[in-house]
Amino acid sequence: MHKLMGRAVCGLSLAGMVFLTATAVFAAEQGSDVPDGVVLKSLAVFPVGVAVSAGDERRSLFKKTDQQALINRQFNSLVAANIMKMRYLHPAENRFTFDDADALANYAKEHGMILHGHALVWHPDYQVPTWMKNYSGDWDAMLNNHVEQIVRHFAGRVASWDVANEVIDEKVPAAYRPSLFYQKMGKSYIExxxxxxxxxxxxxxxxxxxxxxESVPSKLDFMLGMIDDFKARQIPIHGIGFQMHVDVDYPSIAQIRKSFKAVADRGLKVRISELDVAVNKHKNLTSLTPAVAMAQKARYKEIVTAYLEEVPAAQRGGITFWGVIDGETWLSGFHKRAEWPLLFKDDYTTKPAFDGVVEALTGK
Structure with missing residues (x-):
């Protein structure tokens, strides 16, 4: 971003540089030409979603009811940030707990929203139920029961699932992640x-x-090989979710486009499944400056534009933003830094990032 700005102001007079800075500040504060009252979900024929906390979580939309109006107005798709993961739904070998997830499914239905399930199989130690770590029985039968019980319970209420999440290790050369499931079943657990x-x-x-x-070519290639193998053997897979936890200046939009197109060319659906745009990887910001806000806006716009241009309409599984407001982003805790990666400020007003998405969806 700083290099781009440097090239842009090269040769300007001091007065011109002052004008440019003032213009950026004004634009960041006032937004673009996007009119008031714009609703994201009305601008796309594919799902436009958001990840929400639910259940007993501190930030649950059932507790922070002030978020509900914004969520209901702007989005037509929901995904649970946590409560539909393994350790929540299947805490003991012979016990499933669906109450919180059922409440979210009911909320989605009441508000005319699609619910996407996340995720049936995921590897982190803190997400795998303790009983699974100690399981010594038939792993094939156990995993089959785990998946079937959950999916059958939500059949007709959950439109799509992340069946397997993050099974690829991005070391070079890329390989299957040596998770507990891989150790017990080999790569066959995925299919x-x-x-x-x-x-x-x-x-x-x-x-x-x-x-x-979308950013590491060796990981993309390994995933494409897995997809091609599944398709050749008629393993039922319908789409790929690109999480897209990206930075304002990385990866290149060319690489993102290449990744989207590679999956679309295989006839699969493409979801941008967990989108946020980080701006403070160097930990040099204490607030979201007007110039950085405009760079973030441009980044959101180019990502959504790439999605529209590289993925045929029938294969667009949707775009989900990983959170509602900046103050609740997972990135701040994970990276131990201040971050402002989302579309809305903490007072639920829009940022220039929102305008960038709108401009991409409307072709401005």
Whole structure:
């Protein structure tokens, strides 16, 4: 961003530089030409979603009811940030707990929203139920039961699932992540999860979801190889989720476009599944400056534009933003830094980033 700005002001007079800075400040404060009252979900024929906390979580939309009006107005798709993961839904071998997820499914139905399920199989130690770590029985039967019970319970209420999440290690050369599931079952656990999910709900779209597949070529290539193998053997997979936790200046838009197109060319659906745009990777910001806000706006616009141009309409599984307001982003805690990666300020007003998405969706 700083290099781009440097080239832009090269040769300007001091007065011109002052004017440019003042213009950026005004634009960041006032937004673009996007009119008041714009609703994201009305601008797209594909789902426009947001990740929400739910259940007993501190930031649950059932507790922070002030968020509901914004969520209901702007989005037509929801995904649970946590409560539909393994350790929440299946805390003991013979016990499933659906209450919180059922409440979210009911909320989605009441407000005419699609619910996307996240995620049936995921590797982190803190997400794998303790009983699974100690399991010594038939792993094939156990995993099949885990997937089928959950998917069958939500059949007709959950439109799509992240069946397997982050199974690829991005070391060079890329390989399957040596997770507990891989250690117990080899790579077959991935396809077996897809087969079980399809058996439980043939109408649901089934996705593989991962991070950095839009930025690390070796990881993208490994994923494409897995997809091609699944398709050749008729393993039921319908789409790929690109998480897209990106920076304002990385990865290149050319690489993002290449990644979207590679999946679309294989006939699969493409979701931007967890989108946020970080701006403070160097930890040099204490607030979102007007210039950085405008750079973030441009970044959101180019990402959504790339999605529209590289993915045919019938293959657009949707775009989901990973959170509502900046003050609740997961990035601040994960990276231990201040961040402002989302579309809305903490007072629920829009940022220039919102305008960037609107301009892409409307072709401005």
């Amino acid at each position: 077996k999860a897809f087969i079980a999910a399809h058996a439980a709900d043939p109408a649901a779209d089934l996705y593989y979801n991962d991070f950095n597949t």
